[in-house]
Amino acid sequence: MSGGAASDGEGVLLEQPETADIELVKVLHALGDQTRLHLLRVYAGGEQWDCSSQRLGLSHLHKSTVSHHMRIMREAGITSTRAVGRNRFVQLRRADLDVRFPGLLDALLASLGEDKAL
Numbered sequence: 001m002s003g004g005a006a007s008d009g010e011g012v013l014l015e016q017p018e019t020a021d022i023e024l025v026k027v028l029h030a031l032g033d034q035t036r037l038h039l040l041r042v043y044a045g046g047e048q049w050d051c052s053s054q055r056l057g058l059s060h061l062h063k064s065t066v067s068h069h070m071r072i073m074r075e076a077g078i079t080s081t082r083a084v085g086r087n088r089f090v091q092l093r094r095a096d097l098d099v100r101f102p103g104l105l106d107a108l109l110a111s112l113g114e115d116k117a118l
Helices: 024-030 035-041 063-077 094-100 106-115
Strands: 078-083 087-092
Touching: 024 063, 035 063, 035 106, 063 078, 063 087, 087 106, 094 106
Parallel strands: none
Antiparallel strands: 078 087
């Protein structure tokens, strides 16, 4: 389920670290939170998602809290965010993370699949 994907080339990519500048410590720190681990699992499908708390399975959180978690993930280099007007579309930077830290996402996602408490 995608929350309304933006077409390629549409909108403006928000500031994020270059692939070579993604730091393992920042990635692991960003993923040291249950909500962001949930978002990682959601984004793992490769689709672009809008910021709807409901579609992301976070309807219990305030919109500003969800935005905060998304910003932390973007600034760590885990996701990219494209602004299209007032809308934001988020996607996992799978290829970039696989280049920087081969096997990391696979290991994290495999462990999340086993942890039903998240």
